[in-house]
Structure formats: structure tokens, C-alpha cells
Amino acid sequence: MAYKKKYAVMALVGVCAASGVAWWAQNKSAPSGDAAKPAVSAAPGSGAAAGPAKAPAVEVAKVETMTLVDETQAVGSLRSRQGVMLRPEVGGRVKHIFFNDGQRVRKGQVMVQFEDQLQVAQLSQAKAELSIAEANHKRNQELVTQNFISKRSLDESGAALEVSRAKLALADATLQRLKVLAPFDGITGLKQVNVGDYLKDGADMVNVEDIDAVLLDFRLPERFQAKIRAGQKAQLTVDALPGRPFSAIVQAVDPLIEANGRSVGVRGCIDNRQQQLRPGMFARVNAVFGSRENAMVIPEEAIIPQGGRTFVVKVVAGEKPDTLVSERVAVKVGLRQPGKVEIVEGLAAGDTVVTAGHQRLQKDGTAVRVVDLSQPGGGKPAGGPAQAGAPAGGASAAASTNGAAPQGTKSSASVAPAATGKPGAPTNKVALTGPNPCLRGADAAR
Known part of the structure; x- marks a missing residue:
């Protein structure tokens, strides 16, 4: 029994000694920790003494101005401006054939002669x-x-x-x-008759296609019926000719909305005097409704939808010198492009908005630290309002820090219609003389 009491007392003494050593070590390290705090607070450009160390880090971007193109995509097909299957009005035996397959013929030319x-x-x-x-x-x-x-x-x-x-x-x-004539200038297809054949009235002989200009037929959802109108441009590409953009002029819009698909039919015309396009081709259409110069855009990551309204968080100068705070602003959005959103109301060119870190900003006036991920040492806080205005992080990483904004021009080129093309790229511009067949009247076309 005395042996057990001896070891219990020794254990109690050991515990007390360990507790005393721990208390002494903690009190000794506390002064050095307090001395280090002012060094953190005194970091250049950090703002208030205790605030910047706890301020949430955010990524920002500036409101840019650029040219936005109002457009939409659709699919369509090509057809001849004029096309007909030649058929005899009376029956008879074929005596002469005055054309070859794929031959260009003129209006009034004799194609087939019957006995x-x-x-x-x-x-x-x-x-x-x-x-x-x-x-x-x-x-x-x-x-x-x-x-x-x-x-x-x-x-x-x-x-x-x-x-x-x-x-x-x-x-x-x-x-x-008994003479079958060409009804207009065009190119013959593949003949389906031979000399000596007896044909009944209405039998197919050969098709004639006028493809100096081809028509583009496509459909758009009914919400675009107020935007599309005759005279507008539509850019298109065809899978059969990759890398070759073409331009079409909208000639007419169907006044009837299709009840099944709730879509409106649109017909355009393409100058095809170089004979690059053929009727029946599949086309990918980019209908251009118009463009807006100096449109204000921000990265789509900055948009905060809430309760049927749209907000963004601005970064503005605080009341204290060299401090930045958040401010939630309601905005009205316009056109959308990949990665970009147009702002119609609520912001001005040059404003700075938060693109990442919204969840840390629960109320207005919250102090923030701007993180510039475009710098080699990413995550380093920006040093004041002047630097906070510079684009930082994510979509704005390519912006320069000297206030120049070449991004707007670059983005404008990225959203410009495909018809601009690249220098030297093959297009449907013709080197032939004469007027554009799509600009001639219907009577002149015939």
C-alpha cells in the first residue's frame, strides 16, 4: 500500500513540473509575438493598422468599352435564284438534243427538238x-x-x-x-433523255439552274422577327468549303410565323458569280442585326443575379486613406458575348468591379484587398486605389498596368462579323465585271 502511494506522489509532482514549464515557455514567447504584430501592420500600402490583415482578398476587373455586334446563329440551305425542270408540253419522239451536261445556256436557246x-x-x-x-x-x-x-x-x-x-x-x-427552249440563262444539269426516246407530256428532261446568285433560306425564332429586315447582312460558312466566309444580303422576311416551330422564314442572296456555291449546300448562318459602338462590358463572373435583379460589387476608395471598400450596385444588362456582358445602366467606364470573392463581401463598406494574379507573385495585395483600378485576375489578366486599355480593341475584333476575314483569306468577292446580281431587280435578273 505504501509502495503505491509513493508512485502516485511522484506522478503528481511530474505533472506539476510539466505544467510550470509550459506556462513559462508561453509567457516568454508572448512579447516576441507582440513585437511582430506592428511589422505586419506596417506593410506598405496595407491601409489601417489592424484592418488589412483581416480584409478579404478579391479579384477585380475594369469596365471596358468595345464594339458589340447584335447577332444570332442559325442553320440554312442554299438554293438557286432560278431553277426549273424542263418538261415537254406535248408528247413526242426526241429528234435532236442541242445541249451537253453542265453546259451554260442562254434564254430562248433550243434545248430539245421533237419529231x-x-x-x-x-x-x-x-x-x-x-x-x-x-x-x-x-x-x-x-x-x-x-x-x-x-x-x-x-x-x-x-x-x-x-x-x-x-x-x-x-x-x-x-x-x-415541239421545241423546248431555255426559259432563262443558266447551267444545265444531267440530261435524262436520249435521241429516239418517246416522251409523254410532263416527262422530266433536264434541269436548268441560274446560280450566278444563290438564295439562302433559314429560319429564326419568332423573338427576332422585329430585328430582322430586308437589307441587313448575314455571314455564313458552308461545311463543303471550310475556312471560306460568305456574305448574304437579306432580301425578304416571311410575314407568316410558322405555328409548329414558332419561327420566321428569312431569305438572303449571295453573289456567286465565281460558282463556288451549289444549290442544296448546308450553311451555318450568323445573322447580324446591328452593332453598338463604345458599349460598356464587364466579365460575366462579376454578375450577381438575386431576386429577379442583377447586381455587381464595385470597389471604391474608403473613408480612410489608401483603403478600398465594397459597394453593391444594381445594374441593367444588355447583350451577352462569350465571357462578356454589356452593362446598360448602373456603371461607368473605368469603374472597378469584383470578379471573384463575392461570398466574402456580405455588406457594403467591407474593406477589401485586391489580388493581382497577373503579376509573377500572384496573391500580392495591390497598393491603393490607383492600383486597384487596374484589371487583375481571371479574364482581366491581360490588361496593362499603365492605364492603357488595348483590350477593348482586341475584344471588338473577336466579336466582329466573320465576313471581315483575314488578309489574303479566300472569300466570295468576285473579280468579274458587272453589277452584283443580288442587287438587281427581279425583272433584270430574268
């Missing part, structure tokens, strides 16, 4: 009957003046003359129907 022996004979007969009728009528006119025949005989010969003329016109029209 016409019978019709030629009927025309000759009609001419002979007309000659006799004219001679009889002339003779009757002379006899009436001499009172050798009655006036009724002269009227009968005149009527017979008119009948003979009508028969001649009918025979000539029947003969002409």
Missing part, C-alpha cells in the same frame, strides 16, 4: 389554205364594186380568210411546242 414532220405538213397546208382564202376575198372585193355579187358573199369570204389565218397560227403554235 415534227406531221406538224410541218399541217403548217404548209394552213399556209396554202390562207393563200386561197386571201385570193378569194380579194376577188370578191373587186366583184362587189361592180355589183356582180352580193355583199353577203364578200362577208363570207372575209370570214373564211380569218379562219384560214387562225388555222395557220394554230399550226405554227403546234409546231413551236
